[in-house]
Amino acid sequence: MFADQAKVALIAGGGGNGCLSFRRESRVPKGGPDGGRGGDGGSIYFVSDQHVKSLSYFRFHPIIKAERGRHGQGSNCNGKKGHDLYLRVPVGTIIKKENKVLFDFVRPDQRFLAAKGGKGGRGNASFVSSTNQAPRKYEKGKEGEEFEATLELKLIADVGLVGFPNVGKSTLISKISAAKPVIADYPFTTVIPNLGVVDIDEFTSFVVADIPGLIEGAHKGLGLGMKFLKHIERTRVIIHVVDVSPYSQRHPVDDFFTVRRELNKFDKSLLKRPQILVANKIDLLDENKQRLKEVKDFASKKKIPFLAISALKGTGLKDLILAAASYLKDGIGSYKVSNG
Numbered sequence: 397m398f399a400d401q402a403k404v405a406l407i408a409g410g411g412g413n414g415c416l417s418f419r420r421e422s423r424v425p426k427g428g429p430d431g432g433r434g435g436d437g438g439s440i441y442f443v444s445d446q447h448v449k450s451l452s453y454f455r456f457h458p459i460i461k462a463e464r465g466r467h468g469q470g471s472n473c474n475g476k477k478g479h480d481l482y483l484r485v486p487v488g489t490i491i492k493k494e495n496k497v498l499f500d501f502v503r504p505d506q507r508f509l510a511a512k513g514g515k516g517g518r519g520n521a522s523f524v525s526s527t528n529q530a531p532r533k534y535e536k537g538k539e540g541e542e543f544e545a546t547l548e549l550k551l552i553a554d555v556g557l558v559g560f561p562n563v564g565k566s567t568l569i570s571k572i573s574a575a576k577p578v579i580a581d582y583p584f585t586t587v588i589p590n591l592g593v594v595d596i597d598e599f600t601s602f603v604v605a606d607i608p609g610l611i612e613g614a615h616k617g618l619g620l621g622m623k624f625l626k627h628i629e630r631t632r633v634i635i636h637v638v639d640v641s642p643y644s645q646r647h648p649v650d651d652f653f654t655v656r657r658e659l660n661k662f663d664k665s666l667l668k669r670p671q672i673l674v675a676n677k678i679d680l681l682d683e684n685k686q687r688l689k690e691v692k693d694f695a696s697k698k699k700i701p702f703l704a705i706s707a708l709k710g711t712g713l714k715d716l717i718l719a720a721a722s723y724l725k726d727g728i729g730s731y732k733v734s735n736g
Contacts, residue, residue, distance in 0.1 A: 400549040400589075400627070402454035408511035408540025409437025409462040409478035414519035416534045417470035429531055430472045431519030435465030437540040438478030440511040442491060444501035445484040449591075451547050453483075462511070465537060468519040475516055482507075485547065488630065492546040502552065510545065514538035548626075551589055553605035555720050556631035558659070560651050561608075563639040564676040566590070568707040569606040572717055589627045596721055604720075605631060625662045633723045634659075634671045635716075640687045640704075641680035648675065648691050670723040672701045674716060679706035 412434025418427035440462050454460075463478035491498045491510060499508040517535030524531060557565040570576060573592025590606040607628050628634070636655060638648035652673065659666040673695045675688055688704060695702035701719060705712035 399450050399452040399455050402451045402547045403458065403544060404454050404547065405459045405542070405544050406440050406511040407459070407461040407542045408440055408513045409464040410539045411435065411437050411514035411516035411537025412465035412467040412475035413536045414517035414522070414534035415468035415470060415473075416520045416532060418520075418530070419471075429520040429524055430470050431521050431534055432468035432470070432472050432474040433519050433522065434468045434516030434535075434537045435475035435477040436516045437465045437513030437537070438462030438480045439509060439513040439540070440481045440483065442483050442485050442489070442499070442501070442508045442510055444487045444489065444504055444506045446487055446504040448484050448486045450486065451489065451549050454547055462513060462540065464540075465513070465516045467537075468516070468534075472519075472521055474519075477516075478513060480513070486549055488550050488552040490548045490550065492548065493543055495546075498545075511541040511543065514540040550630055551591060551605050551627040552603070552630050553591060553627075554602040554631065554724055555594075555604040555633045555635060556628040557604065557606045557635050557637055558628065558655055559637035560639070560646065560655070563637045563651070564707045565606045565637050568637065568674075568676065568705075568713075569604060571707055571710060572713055573604060594717055594720075596717060600721070602721060602724055625658070628659070628666065629663060632669060633720050634666065634669055635674055635720065636671060637674045637676050638691060639677050640675040640691055641677035642682065642684075642687070643680065644677075648687060649694050652691075652694075670701075672703065672716070672719055675702070675704045676707055678704050678711065679709045 414434050415431035417431040419430045420427045440460060460481065460483065462481045465478045466475035468475045485501060487501055487504055489501045491508060498510070515538045517537045520531045520534045523533045557569060559565055569590055569592045573594050589608060592604050593601050594604050595601045605627060636652055638651050640648050656667065673691070675691045678688060681688060692702055703712055703716050703719060705716055707713070
């Protein structure tokens with residue numbers, strides 16, 4: 397199950413208590429203090445893992461508790477430290493506390509200490525001094541850090557595909573990458589965002605995200621709405637896909653403006669990014685190509701890069717891939733270019 401948000405209670409382990417103990421030996425004052433220290437409590441870490449794709453684990457484990465440190469013992473035996481917890485999260489996860497961002501995982505294998513374990517208390521052997529040879533003092537362990545964290549996943553992709561439901565985004569990403577989204581002829585077949593790696597050649601690739609269909613009012617939560625709009629925030633290039641087939645009951649230019657309005661209302665900075673207007677389903681056009689011409693003329697007038705494709709037939713996909721990659725040549729995002 398895909399989950400892109402979760403709330404968890406993080407409870408680091410408390411430190412063990414120090415020990416109050418005396419040896420029983422001759423010629424040693426009061427037997428001699430030998431109380432050991434308590435062990436430190438276990439801490440809680442988050443680690444980004446490129447193989448983890450969802451926060452679903454935390455939906456079923458809302459309370460995360462690290463092990464407590466063991467108490468100190470006699471004969472100067474220190475308590476065992478509590479085991480640290482390392483929680484794996486997807487790349488793109490943001491850790492928040494009371495709406496304040498604590499850490500943002502933007503690449504694999506990053507580690508963040510979220511809740512530190514409590515320090516173990518000292519035993520009475522630690523309080524021996526020249527004026528106090530038989531101390532009866534010891535410390536209790538400190539409690540570990542504890543708070544409620546919000547985990548939010550925002551996919552990291554270089555290129556985002558946006559458009560109304562059923563314009564062909566899922567088919568497109570399945571043709572240009574190894575992603576295998578659900579494809580059907582009814583609205584909202586895509587209910588989770590899909591990621592795919594697009595290979596340009598042996599040494600060059602970029603990541604593309606298929607964002608579930610947007611409709612008017614998406615920024616307010618209509619349709620699949622804001623639940624998935626956030627996944628486009630990290631993209632560097634936006635591809636608007638419109639349906640120019642005669643079977644669509646909407647006009648492609650109107651669809652384009654509707655999607656732009658929703659993006660603008662959600663985050664104004666999205667419209668400042670490079671955008672490509674893609675007319676899909678040209679394989680379904682008959683001799684009357686008026687809808688395609690209107691979209692092409694509109695793009696020319698607004699000076700928006702335009703391409704006509706058939707995702708199903710593969711027409712124009714190579715040009716689309718190269719057009720998207722051209723905006724990423726300067727090393728933006730995760731675009732990969734080999735030196736060899």
